[in-house]
Amino acid sequence: MSTVAIIGGTGLLGRATAQELLAHGYDVLSISLPPETAHPLEGVRYVYCDVAAASDDELLALLDGVDAVAYAAGVDERVAPQAPAAGFFYRANVLPTQRMARLARQSGVRSFVVYGSYFAEFAERWPELGLRENAGYVRTRLLQEQVAFLEGDGAMTVTSLRLPWIFGTMPDAVPLWSMFLAMDAAVPEDSPIAVPAGGTVMITTGQVAKAARGAIERGEHGKTYALGGINMTYADFHRMIAEEAGMDPARVTPLPAEAFLPGMTAYDEAEAARGIEHGMHQADATRVQERFAYIDPEPVQAALGYGPEDVEAAIRESLRVCVAARAQMV
Numbered sequence: 001m002s003t004v005a006i007i008g009g010t011g012l013l014g015r016a017t018a019q020e021l022l023a024h025g026y027d028v029l030s031i032s033l034p035p036e037t038a039h040p041l042e043g044v045r046y047v048y049c050d051v052a053a054a055s056d057d058e059l060l061a062l063l064d065g066v067d068a069v070a071y072a073a074g075v076d077e078r079v080a081p082q083a084p085a086a087g088f089f090y091r092a093n094v095l096p097t098q099r100m101a102r103l104a105r106q107s108g109v110r111s112f113v114v115y116g117s118y119f120a121e122f123a124e125r126w127p128e129l130g131l132r133e134n135a136g137y138v139r140t141r142l143l144q145e146q147v148a149f150l151e152g153d154g155a156m157t158v159t160s161l162r163l164p165w166i167f168g169t170m171p172d173a174v175p176l177w178s179m180f181l182a183m184d185a186a187v188p189e190d191s192p193i194a195v196p197a198g199g200t201v202m203i204t205t206g207q208v209a210k211a212a213r214g215a216i217e218r219g220e221h222g223k224t225y226a227l228g229g230i231n232m233t234y235a236d237f238h239r240m241i242a243e244e245a246g247m248d249p250a251r252v253t254p255l256p257a258e259a260f261l262p263g264m265t266a267y268d269e270a271e272a273a274r275g276i277e278h279g280m281h282q283a284d285a286t287r288v289q290e291r292f293a294y295i296d297p298e299p300v301q302a303a304l305g306y307g308p309e310d311v312e313a314a315i316r317e318s319l320r321v322c323v324a325a326r327a328q329m330v
Helices: 012-023 056-063 085-107 118-125 136-152 178-185 205-218 234-245 257-273 282-289 297-304 311-329
Strands: 003-007 027-032 044-048 068-071 111-117 157-163 165-167 193-196 199-204 223-226 230-233 252-255
Touching: 003 012, 012 027, 012 205, 056 085, 068 085, 068 205, 085 111, 085 136, 111 118, 111 136, 111 205, 118 136, 118 157, 118 223, 136 157, 157 205, 165 205, 165 311, 178 234, 178 311, 193 234, 193 257, 199 205, 199 234, 199 311, 205 297, 205 311, 223 297, 230 234, 234 252, 234 311, 257 282
Parallel strands: 003 027, 003 068, 027 044, 068 111, 111 157, 157 223, 165 199, 193 252
Antiparallel strands: 199 230
């Protein structure tokens, strides 16, 4: 029986990955920051520590006997650090991944899976947007993959899952999509709910977990996998928010980037004046959201052995948790 260590095993994706691996006979070691989870999974061995603060010897001891590592830790683009953003995300995402990959190789781990971002995918597909050059978060997500690949060369299979919008729930946690519910609910009832005109790929936590298992079992070294589930416009997503929150979905109005750019540019300038830089400037994010960040799911599903799931049901389940949490606050 193989053992998989999940870095970030108590988070939304780490927990789903643990459930998938347990169901297929793996031993699972969860390594995550405290506090201890109030809802441990039977069969998972939990270790609570800050891997960034742990010594090499301590981490090597944890990795002893581990066959694969699922690296589901790090900081996403919602964090707005002190400028420069690239340096912050380099320290938060690149260096820890490189160190863990190096130690995993040293321990004899055979497979290392990075949980990355689909912004890396679209930075490559849409070079004219300049995300690789201008968005510190995106730039470092690309670098995170490369340093992990290099650490594994010749000794360990390293793959990267480029993750899009993900829907699912876990006990005692409010999905991050509550931020969109709050924004839409704040719009006066007699006003339209303005949203970007583009769209995005969406998947479930279960699909991520199955893709991770597929990457462990059949992934190709140095390969990036942009995960696909369903493709949906932002307008249709916000209409689902409206339906679940008791608002009129007809109020949702898609607008071109030009409608948002002046405000987002002013916001970026105000943040810069405070010494803050987002991992992706909000004006750049506006240009991205005017496009359709869609993925054909069939090739990646065939490559990693996961299939379609009811993503819309997962979206609605996530939104209902958000609505319930909001109702308790007001």
